[in-house]
Amino acid sequence: xxxxxxxxxxxxxxxxxxxxxxxxxxxxxxxxxxxxxxxxxxxxxxxxxxxxxxxxxxxxxxxxxxxxxxxxxxxxxxxxxxxxxxxxxxxxxxxxxxxxxxxxxxxxxxxxxxxxxxxxxxxxxxxxxxxxxxxxxxxxxxxxxxxxxxxxxxxxxxxxxxxxxxxxxxxxxxxxxxxxxxxxxxxxxxxxxxxxxxxxxxxxxxxxxxxxxxxxxxxxxxxxxxx
Amino acid sequence: xxxxxxxxxxxxxxxxxxxxxxxxxxxxxxxxxxxxxxxxxxxxxxxxxxxxxxxxxxxxxxxxxxxxxxxxxxxxxxxxxxxxxxxxxxxxxxxxxxxxxxxxxxxxxxxxxxxxxxxxxxxxxxxxxxxxxxxxxxxxxxxxxxxxxxxxxxxxxxxxxxxxxxxxxxxxxxxxxxxxxxxxxxxxxxxxxxxxxxxxxxxxxxxxxxxxxxxxxxxxxxxxxxxxxxxxxxxxxxxxxxxxxxxxxxxxxxxxxxxxxxxxxxxxxxxxxxxxxxxxxxxxxxxxxxxxxxxxxxxxxxxxxxxxxxx
Numbered sequence: 001x002x003x004x005x006x007x008x009x010x011x012x013x014x015x016x017x018x019x020x021x022x023x024x025x026x027x028x029x030x031x032x033x034x035x036x037x038x039x040x041x042x043x044x045x046x047x048x049x050x051x052x053x054x055x056x057x058x059x060x061x062x063x064x065x066x067x068x069x070x071x072x073x074x075x076x077x078x079x080x081x082x083x084x085x086x087x088x089x090x091x092x093x094x095x096x097x098x099x100x101x102x103x104x105x106x107x108x109x110x111x112x113x114x115x116x117x118x119x120x121x122x123x124x125x126x127x128x129x130x131x132x133x134x135x136x137x138x139x140x141x142x143x144x145x146x147x148x149x150x151x152x153x154x155x156x157x158x159x160x161x162x163x164x165x166x167x168x169x170x171x172x173x174x175x176x177x178x179x180x181x182x183x184x185x186x187x188x189x190x191x192x193x194x195x196x197x198x199x200x201x202x203x204x205x206x207x208x209x210x211x212x213x214x215x216x217x218x219x220x221x222x223x224x225x226x227x
Numbered sequence: 228x229x230x231x232x233x234x235x236x237x238x239x240x241x242x243x244x245x246x247x248x249x250x251x252x253x254x255x256x257x258x259x260x261x262x263x264x265x266x267x268x269x270x271x272x273x274x275x276x277x278x279x280x281x282x283x284x285x286x287x288x289x290x291x292x293x294x295x296x297x298x299x300x301x302x303x304x305x306x307x308x309x310x311x312x313x314x315x316x317x318x319x320x321x322x323x324x325x326x327x328x329x330x331x332x333x334x335x336x337x338x339x340x341x342x343x344x345x346x347x348x349x350x351x352x353x354x355x356x357x358x359x360x361x362x363x364x365x366x367x368x369x370x371x372x373x374x375x376x377x378x379x380x381x382x383x384x385x386x387x388x389x390x391x392x393x394x395x396x397x398x399x400x401x402x403x404x405x406x407x408x409x410x411x412x413x414x415x416x417x418x419x420x421x422x423x424x425x426x427x428x429x430x431x432x433x434x435x436x437x438x439x440x441x442x443x444x445x446x447x448x449x450x451x452x453x454x455x456x457x458x459x460x461x462x463x464x465x466x467x468x469x470x471x472x473x474x475x476x477x478x479x480x481x482x483x484x485x486x487x488x489x490x491x492x493x494x495x496x497x498x499x500x501x502x503x504x505x506x507x508x509x510x511x512x513x514x515x516x517x518x519x520x521x522x523x524x525x526x527x528x529x530x531x532x533x534x535x536x537x538x
Contacts, residue, residue, distance in 0.1 A: 169327070171361040180335075 009128045013135030019112045020143035021189035026112040029103050030144060031178040037160050040148025041141065042096040046085050046104060048137025051113050053081045055133035059121040074117045079108045112140060143185065150181050246343065250303035252428045256419035257310050257467065263412035267372045267402050268318040275408065276313040278322045282329035283309030290338040304343045308332050311351035311467060314409020315460070315507070316358070319370055324362055328354040348514040349471045352464075352507050359507075369405035386458035387503040399457035410460040420466035429470040432482040433489075437465040440490025448498045461493060464506040474514040481517075481524040488513045 019025045026047075033043045057077050058065075065073045086104050089097045097104065107113065116136055121129040149159055155172030157165035171177045265272045287305040291298050299305075312328050332354035337346045359366045369385050385406045386394045394404050402412030409416070423429045441461060442452035455461065469475060469489055476485050489509050496505020 169361045170363070171357055174360060176357075176360075 006128060006131055010131040010135040013132065013137070013139040014142065015139070015189065015192060017136075018139040018143060018189055019115075019136050020140055021186050022193065023112075023115070024186070025115055026110050026140065027182070029106065029110065030147065031175065031182060033100055033103050034144055034147040034151055034178060034181075035155070035173050036099075036152045037145060037148040039096070039099045040144035042089070042093070043100055043103065044137070044141025044144045046089060046100075047107050047110060047113070047140055048134070049085050050078060050081045050107050050110075051116060051137045051140075052130055052133035054078045054113055055116055055121040055129040056126055057081075058117045059124060059126045059129035062122045065122075070122065071114075071118075074114060074122075075108065078113055078117070082108045112136060146185060147178070147181050150185075151177060246302040246304065249428055250307050252423065252426050253307050253467070254303065254310065256422045256428075257307075257314070257409075259415035259418045260314060260409045260412060260463070261310065263402055263415040264314065264318070264408040267411055268370070268408060269373075272318050272408050275316065275318060275320070275322065275325060276310065279313035279316075279325050279329055280306055280309035282326045283312065283333050286329055286333040287338065290334050291342070294338065296342065299343060302343060305333060308337070308350050311409075312354050314463065315351060315355040315407050317366060317369055317406075318408050319368060320365055324358060324365055327361075328358045331357045344473050346473055348511050349468050349474050352468055352511055352514075355507050356511060371405045372403045372411065385503065386454070387497065394458075396453060396457065399454070406458075407460060407463075410463045413457045413462050416462045416466060420462075423466070423470075429466070430479075430482065432479060433470050433475060433486045434465040436483050436486035437469055437490045437493075438462075440487045441465075441494050444491055444494035448494060450494070450498065455494065455497070459497070459504045460506040464493075464510055465489070468507075469510050469513070471514075474517055476517055476520045476524065478521070478524045478526060481520045484520050484524065485513050485517065488516065 013019065015022075017023060020027070020030050029043055029047070034040045054074070054077050058074055061073075061077075082105060085107070086097075089100075089104060116132060120132050124132070151172045153159050153165060154169050155174075155177060157163055157168045169177075172181065261276060265276075283305040284300050288298060288300050291300075309329060309332075312332055313325070316325060316328070332350035336348060336350040336353045337343070340346055386399060386404050398404055400413045402415070404411060420429075420434060424431050438456055438461070442456055445452040445455040465486075469486065476482050492509030492512060493505045496502065496508055502508075
C-alpha cells in the first residue's frame with residue numbers, strides 16, 4: 001500500500017468511503033435514531049468519541065494484542081469507552097440518553113467501530129488511526145444528520161424542534177420512511193462519487209433452455225460464465 | 228433501454244392484444260364505478276378523479292423524461308393507476324394529498340423500479356397505504372352518501388365500522404353509505420368485473436377464489452359472509468387490484484394460492500386487527516409473496532422424467 005497523506009486519511013471517511021452511505025455499515029443505529037435531527041447529532045457525536053478513542057488505544061496496543069484473541073480484546077476496549085460515554089451522556093444530557101435508549105450501549109457492537117479497528121487501527125500507527133477515526137466519525141455524523149434533518153422536516157414539519165412546515169407526512173418518521181430516505185441518500189452519495197451501480201454478474205439468460213443455441217451475445221457470455 | 232426481443236424457437240403465437248387495449252378495457256370497466264361515485268358523492272368526486280389521473284400521467288411523463296427513457300404515457304397504464312388511486316380515497320381529501328399519492332404510485336413504486344411491468348407491488352395500493360400511514364385522520368374521514376345535498380358535510384361510519392343493522396344489503400349493493408369513492412357501489416364494481424372477464428382481460432380465478440375464501444373465513448370467525456363481501460374495499464380489491472398482471476402469479480395454481488392468501492388475510496385483519504379494513508394490506512403482502520409463489524408452482528419442463536409418484 002502506498003503511503004498516503006494524513007489529510008487523505010482524514011477526508012476519505014467523509015464522502016469517498018463514507019461509513020454509512022458507501023460502506024453501508026452501522027445501518028441499525030442509522031435507521032433507528034434518525035427520527036429527529038438532534039437525536040442524529042447525539043448519536044453521531046457519541047459514536048465518534050468512542051471511535052477516536054478506541055482507534056487510538058487499539059493502534060497503540062496493536063503489537064501487544066495476540067492475533068488469535070484480537071476481536072475480544074477490541075470489544076473490551078470499545079466497551080470500556082462506550083461505558084464512559086454513556087455515563088457522560090447520562091450526566092450531562094439525560095434527554096438525549098432517553099431518546100437514544102438501547103442504541104447508546106449498542107455502540108459496542110457498532111460495525112463501523114469494530115470495522116475500523118480491524119481494517120485500519122490494527123495495522124497503522126496512532127496518529128493516522130486517530131485521524132481515520134475522526135474522519136469516519138464526521139462522515140457518520142454527517143450522514144446521520146442529513147437523514148435526521150430530512151426525516152424530521154418531512155415527518156414532523158420541524159428541524160431541531162423549530163416548526164418550519166405546515167404539514168406532516170408521518171411515514172417519514174416511521175421505519176419505511178427511514179429506509180426510503182436511506183436509499184435516496186445512498187443514491188446521491190454514489191452519484192457524487194461518480195460510481196455507476198455495477199451490473200449484476202448473473203447473465204439474463206441464466207436458466208434459459210435456449211442459452212446454448214441462442215445467438216444473442218448475452219447468452220454466449222452466460223454459458224461461458226456457467227462453464 | 229435495450230428493446231431487442233429475445234426470440235425462442237417456433238411455433239410462435241401472435242395476437243392483437245396490446246398493453247394499450249388492455250388498459251383501455253380496464254378503464255371502461257372502471258367507468259360504472261366512477262360514474263356511481265360521482266352520483267353518490269357529487270362533483271367533488273369528479274374533480275378528485277381528474278386530479279389523480281392528470282397527476283399520474285404528468286408524473287409518469289416527467290419521470291421518464293428525467294430518467295432519459297422513452298415516453299410511455301401512451302399505454303394508458305398511468306391513467307388506470309390514477310383512476311384506481313382516486314377510487315381508493317375518501318371524497319373530501321385535500322387534492323394536494325392526492326397528488327402526493329400520485330408521486331408515490333408513479334415515481335417511487337413504478338418508475339424507480341423500471342416502469343410498467345417492473346413494479347413490485349400494485350402502485351395504486353402502495354400509494355393508498357402510504358397515505359393511510361402518513362395522513363391517518365384525512366384518510367379516514369368518511370362522508371355519507373349524498374352529503375352534498377345537505378347544508379354541512381358530516382362524517383359517517385363505514386359499513387365495516389358501523390353498528391350491526393345500520394345498512395341493509397340493498398344499501399351496500401347500491402352504495403348508499405360512506406366509504407372510499409370507488410368501494411361503495413358494489414353493483415357497479417361487479418358490472419366492471421363481468422366486463423373484464425368477458426373481454427378476457429382478467430381470469431376469473433383470482434376474484435372468485437379471493438371472494439370465496441373471504442366468505443368461508445367470515446363463517447369461520449362468525450361474521451356475516453354476504454355483509455363482509457359487499458362492504459369495504461373487498462370487491463374493488465378482488466376484481467381490480469389483486470388481478471394486476473405484474474404482481475400476481477402467472478400459473479393457475481399460483482393464482483389460487485395467491486387469492487386464498489388474500490382472502491384469509493383480509494378477514495383476519497378485519498376481525499382481529501385494530502383497523503376496520505384489511506384488503507389493501509393483504510393484497511400488498513401477497514404481491515410481495517408473488518415471486519415465491521411462482522417459484523413453488525413452476526410447471527415441470529416437458530420431456531423430463533417425473534420424480535416420485537404423481538401428485
